[in-house]
Amino acid sequence: MTTRTPPRPVTQDDYDQVRELHAQDLSRNEIGRRIRRSGKTVSEIAAELGLTFDRSGTRAATEARKDDARAKRARLSVALLDDAERLRQQLWKEAKAFNFGGKDNTYNEVTLDEPTFADKLKIMQATGIAVDKAVRLDEYDADPGIDAAKSMLGALAAGLGAAYDQLNRTEPDASS
Numbered sequence: 001m002t003t004r005t006p007p008r009p010v011t012q013d014d015y016d017q018v019r020e021l022h023a024q025d026l027s028r029n030e031i032g033r034r035i036r037r038s039g040k041t042v043s044e045i046a047a048e049l050g051l052t053f054d055r056s057g058t059r060a061a062t063e064a065r066k067d068d069a070r071a072k073r074a075r076l077s078v079a080l081l082d083d084a085e086r087l088r089q090q091l092w093k094e095a096k097a098f099n100f101g102g103k104d105n106t107y108n109e110v111t112l113d114e115p116t117f118a119d120k121l122k123i124m125q126a127t128g129i130a131v132d133k134a135v136r137l138d139e140y141d142a143d144p145g146i147d148a149a150k151s152m153l154g155a156l157a158a159g160l161g162a163a164y165d166q167l168n169r170t171e172p173d174a175s176s
Contacts, residue, residue, distance in 0.1 A: 010045065018045045028053045070141050077137040084130035090123050091115065
């Protein structure tokens with residue numbers, strides 16, 4: 001069983017330093033590093049002093065990181081599609097089949113007009129995986145409202161079609 005050391009009591013010096021460093025527009029975490037206190041303790045001291053930390057810089061930095069990640073996913077998606085295209089082209093190119101074997105571990109090779117069926121299957125599987133991953137990356141960054149809008153428009157079109165059919169239905173002649 002490990003024994004925890006009791007927390008160091010917060011002193012007036014801590015309050016003074018938080019006030020002074022906050023006035024220098026330092027972040028909560030930077031103040032904590034400088035006075036050797038946790039961010040939680042700094043936040044509690046600041047709250048008692050009526051001080052707040054501007055989070056707009058944090059929000060902007062977070063948005064910038066999200067934008068960078070979206071751009072990386074977009075580049076990766078394009079690269080995966082390029083890979084899929086190069087893989088697919090191999091289906092129709094010459095292929096070299098080779099083998100090491102025998103008691104003397106000899107090397108044999110033969111050039112085929114195109115890959116074997118088993119190799120074509122593996123190429124198509126790899127191509128499909130690359131395309132699937134590219135599509136998944138694109139879906140990750142897609143606007144979630146688009147699917148809802150498509151669904152709503154589909155339902156609206158179906159409803160309009162049903163109303164049109166109902167309006168244009170011929171009524172049986174009352175004289176018959």
